[in-house]
């Protein structure tokens with residue numbers, strides 16, 4: 646497989662990049678799919694039978710990665726199957742193409758106040774992608790105890806870096822978003838716990854699950 650140099654060490658898109666991509670697509674299709682299917686090598690034909698088909702080439706979608714593997718058409722196909730709105734990815738992205746999982750830096754502040762804009766800017770300059778008031782001490786102690794740790798943080802709000810922005814974070818908003826996302830997080834947690842025996846078999850060591858907001 647030929648590796649394209651340009652694809653190596655791709656950086657993840659920022660929130661604003663993703664927002665632009667979303668808005669671009671939303672303004673060009675009336676489909677609002679609840680089902681998304683990722684088609685592997687040679688399986689793009691799974692999208693052949695959709696009705697009201699609308700196809701976008703990855704290369705035409707702003708900030709969208711491109712497929713480099715033969716048999717991956719590189720198209721996003723919207724349409725309906727059995728009356729249900731679906732979207733198919735004809736082509737996926739692999740680590741060997743230079744795509745990496747999104748990694749981010751979590752930074753902890755002591756709180757209880759939220760960051761000022763100056764503090765938020767400083768954290769941003771220092772390389773933080775997210776900020777919270779917990780998790781770090783918990784993980785530090787757990788590591789001292791020799792535990793392996795998986796941290797799950799729910800990102801509840803944007804942090805403003807701009808003095809002209811009116812919106813302010815408040816704890817009510819944090820709680821409201823947490824409530825909205827609790828079921829999704831619960832499912833993630835249940836899946837992790839259900840599969841944790843696989844982790845134990847492989848590593849034969851302890852795990853703690855730190856569920857942070």
Ligand SMILES: O=P(O)(O)O[C@@H]1C[C@H](O)[C@@H](CO)O1
Nearest residue numbers: 777778779815816819857858
């Ligand atoms: O679960 P924690 O306490 O980390 O949740 C965040 C941090 C603050 O306690 C509070 C701010 O709204 O929510």
